Amino acid sequence: MPHGIWRNSPGWMRHGCPGREKWPYSIRHRTRKMVNAMKTRIKNILQEKGTGQRLTITGWVRTRRDTGGFSFIEVGDGSCLANLQVIADSRLTNYDSEVKHLSTGTSVIVEGELKESPAKGQAVEIHADRIEIVGHADPETYPLQKKRHSFEFLREISHLRPRTNALGAVGRVRSRLSYAVHQFFQGRGFIQVHTPIITTSDCEGAGEMFQVSSGKPGAKEDHFFGRAAGLTVSGQLQAEVYALALGDVYTFGPTFRAEKSNTSRHLAEFWMIEPEMAFCDLKGNMQIAEEMLKYLLTDVMTNCPEDMELFDKFIEKGLLKKLQDVVDQEFAHITYTEAVDRLKSAKKTFEFPVEWGLDLQSEHERYLTEEVFKRPLTVTDYPAAIKPFYMRVNEGGKTVAAMDILVPGIGEIVGGSQREERYDVLVSRMEQAGINLADYQWYLDLRLYGSVPHAGFGLGFERLIQFVTGMANIREVIPFPRTPGSAPC
């Protein structure tokens, strides 16, 4: 750890935490001497199984079992789901004083030899000749136990929950999916655009914006940016700017909605992937969305097999089969008009009315994707009146070139459209929507100078992770969920 960190830290950091006087300065010195390259990650050890080697591992004690003169200690370092079993016996100088009291959550450095394990349950284990306790975790107060906890409880300790099997697996799968998103687009020549997080344009129809102010006293009316600004609800409009310059682009960033939505599928802060493609129509849009979803599912099943097995076994039985079926089958496709006909002739009775011109309700979407088609379903060509101004008006003027991809269990996971590229049509749609044209002249300019047919969509990253992991509540698939009334750390 660089010296400067200590010099610039508050006093309690340099002299020890208040109430933590038990832990002497020596811990700090040991930490400062630590060399990152010394340690071997457990994931690599389990892959290579190089028995006979002397290794150093670092991690947190998951559980300890004593038997006669020695102990089994399971240590996890977060690199993978599996722990490494450490054999510790009385030859260790601190065996009686420290090792026999090791409790869940304690951080340790273990040095020893990797050997083949004589018992079932693990192929290899490390026989320790040195175990250093780095940081204690008082078992009387440490909230995590070596047993199952409810996700509701874990949500209250979002700073500790990634240390559990399920939430740790979500963390790794999320990281892998994020990497795969970039691989998918970069591999197809898409260029990533960092669209603004603070924005002055409201992507109409995308929900309510959080307002941004400088927070300085008396500055309420005096807008920092010269006009009202908010946190982005979508990067789409700005992505269109770059699509009409660089061709195929995508954004992948945080998005904010000030809606008081209290459901298992909504967050006030979430991450969204938004590709935008020039010289592309609705068909091309649907194609790339389906290809992308299949690529991502295949990638995560290939590269996170242990984590995915955990979800398959404990979170959603049959998950892996469900995902493989999605990869193997073509997505179903119907138009909104056909969807309405199907719903009207369905034997099932719905709580909400089905009528051409009304938006499809959650129950309708769920019925179509879960009961009628039993696989992902793309619904296209919605009534113009219920969709935002930027969607391209179809011939006849009644519908727009919109598409929603619905998946069983989640509902809408992708929403997109071909964009209106005709200047005059766009202007009249904006006027109908009551939008101030002057504020959006930059957006209209794209149609004035070198306009081309273009299309794009938004994929809710957390909804994708929900679908991939089978986690029932979206608050479990983002590290620090922000929901109405809750943003603990």
Added chain:
RNA sequence: UCCUCGGUAGCUCAGUCGGUAGAGCAGGUGGCUGUUAACCACCUUGUCGGCGGUUCGAGUCCGUCCCGGGGAGCCA
């Protein structure tokens, strides 16, 4: 925001007709030479979500607020 179900030990939950609270797990101590949610014995743990009310007496009944689950709307 609306509907609905909840809040009791560190965790998961029981608590009958209103009479000052209980189980399993976790934790502690001891035992055990290969454990896998180890096992066996003994022991500890409470602002019954907050506030107010009814009552001789409230975990239990009433009001209100806070927090959480599920559903709806909005959407990704």
